Amino acid sequence: MITANINGIPVHVRKGTSILEAARKININIPALCKHPDLDATAACGICVVKNNGGGKLLRSCCTPLEAGMNIVTHDDELQEIRKTVLELILSNHPEDCLQCARNNNCELQKMAADFGIRSNPLHRINKGIAPDISTKSINLVPDKCILCGRCINVCQNIQNVWALSFLERGIKTRISAAGDINLADSPCIKCGQCSAHCPTGAIAEYDETSRTWKALYDTEKYCVVQIAPAVRVAIGEAFGYPEGENLTGKLYAALRKLGFKAVFDTSFGADLTVMEEATEFAQRFVNKTGPLPLITSCCPSWVDFMEKYYSDMIEHFSTAKSPQSMVGVLSKTYYAQENKIDPAKMFMVSVMPCTAKKYEITRSEDMFASGYQDIDVSLTTRELARMIKQAGINFEGLPAEEPDHILGDYTGAGVIFGATGGVMEAALRTAHFFVTGENAGIMDFESVRGLKGVKETTVDIAGNKIKVAIAHGIGNVEYVLNKIQQARDEKKELPYHFVEVMACPGGCVGGGGQPYGVTDRLRVSRAKGLYLDDIKQDYHYAHENPYIKKVYDDFLGKPLSEKSHKLLHTVYTPRPLYRR
Amino acid sequence: MKLILLKDTDGKKEEAVFQEKILAEMKKENVQGKWQVVRVADMGIYNKGVAVKILPEGFTYTGLSLDDIPALVRTSIKEGRELGEKSYGLKDKQVKIVLRNCGRIDPENIESYLESGGYQGLKKVLLELKPEQAIEELKESGLRGRGGGGFPVWMKWQFARKPESAEKFIICNGDEGDPGAYMDRSVLEGDPHSVLEGMLTAGYLVGANKGYFYIRAEYPLAITRVQNAVEQARAYGLLGENILGSGFSFEVDIRLGAGAFVCGEETALIASVEGKRGYPSPRPPYPSVKGLWGKPTVINNVETLANIPVVFSRGGKWFSSIGSPTAKGTKVFALTGKIKNSGLVEVPMGITLREIIYDIGGGMLNSYDIKAVQTGGPSGGVISREYLDTPVDYENLQKLGSIMGSGGMIVIDESDCMVDLAKFYMNFCVDESCGKCAPCRIGTTQMLEYLDSVSKGKAREDDLPRLKKVAMAVKKASLCGLGQTSPNPVLSTLRYFEEEYLEHIREGKCRAGKCKDLLQYSILQDQCRKCGLCYRNCPVNAITGNNKQGYIIEREKCIKCGNCFDVCKFEAISRG
Secondary structure (H helix, E strand, C coil): CEEEEECCEEEEECCCCEHHHHHHHCCCCCCCCCCCCCCCCCCCCCCCEEEECCEEEEEECCCCECCCCCEEECCCHHHHHHHHHHHHHHHHCCCCCHHHCCCCCCCHHHHHHHHCCCCCCCCCCCCCCCCCECCCCCEEECHHHCCCCCHHHHHHHHHCCCCCEEEECCHHHCEEEECCCECHHHCCCCCCCHHHHHCCCCCEEECCCHHHHHHHHCCCCCEEEEEECHHHHCCHHHHHCCCCCCCCHHHHHHHHHHHCCCEEEEHHHHHHHHHHHHHHHHHHHHHHCCCCCCEECCCCHHHHHHHHHHCHHHHHHECCECCHHHHHHHHHHHHHHHHHCCCHHHEEEEEEECCCHHHHHCCCCHHHHCCCCCCCCEEEEHHHHHHHHHHCCCCHHHCCCCCCCCCCCCCCHHHHHHHCCCHHHHHHHHHHHHHHHCCCCCCCCCHHHCCCCCEEEEEEEECCEEEEEEEEECHHHHHHHHHHHHHHHHCCCCCCCCEEEEECCCCHHHHCCCCCCCCCHHHHHHHHHHHHHHHHHCCCCCHHHCHHHHHHHHHHHCCCCCHHHHHHHECCCCCCCCCCC | CEEEEEEECCCCCCHHHHHHHHHHHHHHHCCCCCEEEEECCCCCCCCCCEEEEEECCCEEEEEECHHHHHHHHHHHHHCCCCCCCCECCCHHHCCCCCCCCCCCCCCCCHHHHHHCCCCHHHHHHHHHCCHHHHHHHHHHHCCECCCCCCCEHHHHHHHHHCCCCCCCEEEEEECCCCCCCCHHHHHHHHCHHHHHHHHHHHHHHHCCCEEEEEEECCCHHHHHHHHHHHHHHHHCCCCECCHHHCCCCEEEEEEEECCCHHHHCHHHHHHHHCCCCCCCCCCCCCCCCCCHHHCCEEEEEHHHHHHHHHHHHHCHHHHHCCECCCCECEEEEEEEECECCCEEEEEECCCEHHHHHHHHCCCECCCCCEEEEEECHHHCEEEEHHHCCCECCHHHHHHCCCCCCCCEEEEEECCCCHHHHHHHHHHHHHHHCCCCCHHHHHHHHHHHHHHHHHHCCCCCCCHHHHHHHHHHHHHHHCCCHHHHHCCHHHHHHHHHHHHHHHHHHHHCCCCCCCCHHHCCEEECCCCCCCCCHHHHHCCCCCEEEECCCEEEECCCCCCCCCHHHHHCCCCCEEEC
């Protein structure tokens, strides 16, 4: 612990604490644009400067550790003037089109300009004029709006280990781009959208599909149906002023019906179905040795894309089960259409996801057209849905809770925890336990897979079988797990794991790239807590107990891994080049 | 052995003819003893025709023609006397430590370096002194970094020495990027072993076994010579395992700078060596604690390292006897601008600007008066002529709003425009800003916009406080030294020459005639002889008329190139 003074107030902090953090502890907010709590300071914006001992060189509080005996001043006339000038400099190189921006009313730069009371800018306008990159149809790169804080690159390289983004050129011409100045779609980008989740401005945002959705909703020929992913329900409230992690499932169903969807499904049902298929797959590989272990989960499209690009030698380890989104998608245009006598050609399936990569997933291979049509027509992010609800003039707060539509809407606690890291594993283990022993485990028996630790390794006991599992979230944490597997495989040693769950985004889907902005670990924890509470609240906690899961197998699919299941609910993977020309 | 060094300082490459002539004359005169005629790459003399230097006497002659050779050979070589009329007698106030060997030894031959006392300092450190004693010696010398920062070298080494680490690194910063500066190049090309010896000494004292030369790729000869020096040192057991039986091992590698000015900044340089984009990072942690690949790293500039062998061979006390109270030893300056003798000069710290300009530089080039001196390259500033008697050292230059920097020194006379000068340097800073941090990236561009509008007569008076405000923000809020010093050309010209800015703004006048947009060309009809020379030389046909009625300049077409002004034989074109 060290002691120093900030604005005359003594502060005691752990050695290594930055001046910025230390000041926050005594309720002093030093403005900063480039620093993000998830990321190491890069010291790019120059806003957070402070004085030590009355002058000399200014220190950047984001990256300078507080040292014993320092006398820091965070605000005085000179500092205010310098900060304001730096902000004016940044604004002089930023388009003044807030009203047409994806981040309007939700932008860190805009907020700072408002806080600083910027009313005019005396400086010269320096326009960039760089064309946007919308090639991925998942995330849009708009370099004109970029303030070069470097967060996206930091997250892409250091948290996600993808290295799709980089800085190009130098000086005033510096810009963000896919490395090598190619289209993002041709780059190693996995569309996870963490860049957009961390961007302080509108320089990286989701590819907006709301207009296509509106068009379909107002098209009387179309029969619009929708599904919402687990993580959406505990995050959308942030857009309407609810407390962090508040579960708004019932209101969401109601709002979606008000928007004009004729049936509202829940991706958590698809999650239950994924558990059935995947747990069966696992049990078969574990007991009957029908395929290699460890089995690796495949519900995260960014992770699938990453694996196909970076670790294609692991393809045989991948669960062939489609993601919950895809399962609900294909069943809506087959099973649901058949049961309700709707022409699937007229159906328009929209998914609401915490994710930008789901936009990519819906056309990632021909398996995504298993119904004979494009199974999911549009995938929206949580952010897009929030905007649509507001645009539609729906008083979200006043809506009564509603129920989902049957046969693809009812879910168990196992399905809904898919949205948090460890959730897929936990849900699958619950069902695998039942498959092996014929009895249900306690719902807290596999609690050790929860939490925000980057790699969670644990061994669970199912009827005397020691099952070694690993859970990684944040692609940067995957390397450790995969290297261990590859090494054991190459050296023909004992398997380090039997079952591995990977989610591309830190915290899992609750921290997804399509969620409301401003995610931090605190928010990830609150959102996950909302899901675990939903689990407790449910009548059923085991996928195999979901009456509608039983029904879909009885009425339509037969049994897990049946021929029909294979045709509709499973997919194949293919190696993809890192760079496409 | 005696040496005759030969160089055509005009770059016309006539050395071969002169070498033949000298050899022929020597034969004719039957000169006895062991002589060698060497054509050298650099002698520290520029634009002075063919130059010859005779060593060890140090007789130096410039502006030689072939007809001078017989007398030269007879008097200076055969009889050992100085030949009066062609003598280049300016070197009095210079003290050569860094450049001690440049032009005197064969840079491609380690023997030549050894003969001049090379590797004696290293030997002393490795075999005679305890490391603590050696650091103490370095401390006593008072040597400070020559790359610009002026940080005490012993302290930097001490910081890197302290932490326990299996790996530590020494980096020689040879990414000399200031326009017009070439002292590092001259040392690397002329005396590579002295830099290597400095790195070895640093390596031993810090506990590093690996060094990197970071040399800009635009210096191919320096790279070749360093490579050659490394190979020779290895062959002589001065590099590699167990050097001189001391148990100390050291290896070096060469990395080439790819042309970014910012890579001369130490944290950006480290990123570049690591193969990353050359972006500076925040300090602390300082490289001496966490540098290359996260290990303790000492980065010293070429000139600093070239001082090291002398500090140890002649002792810290001797070294500290040269210089000013706060800065010891010498500094090499690249003296240029409106001065008679431009070139590299090495002077003791504390010498005045006046001494450098008049006693060494030979005074002003033209009839114009001196106006200012620009020091420190693009990050430096101008110092007005009232301060010519200031002793040159780190602190004094800083007080005057400039910096020592790596040692650029440009003499400015009344024919130079200060706005134009600031614009020139700001252009450089805009081009070379790495783009990482907002104040420098956008601030330099904004400053250039303001300077540009001043020089075009489009600025308003209230633009000046805005320019100053931006300059202060860039100075205070930029991350690295390059950004922090980039407003210096603006701030220092405003400090001493604000009235020139105001003249541009209020009167639309550039007194030096450098700001083209403010110039108006017209033909003085009284003087004009209607020869039509201007008419024929105008590249844009802005001059109309004929040799009967005379000519006029159409202002809207004129691009102010000045061709008409230059070609007119009758001073009939007015400019102003």
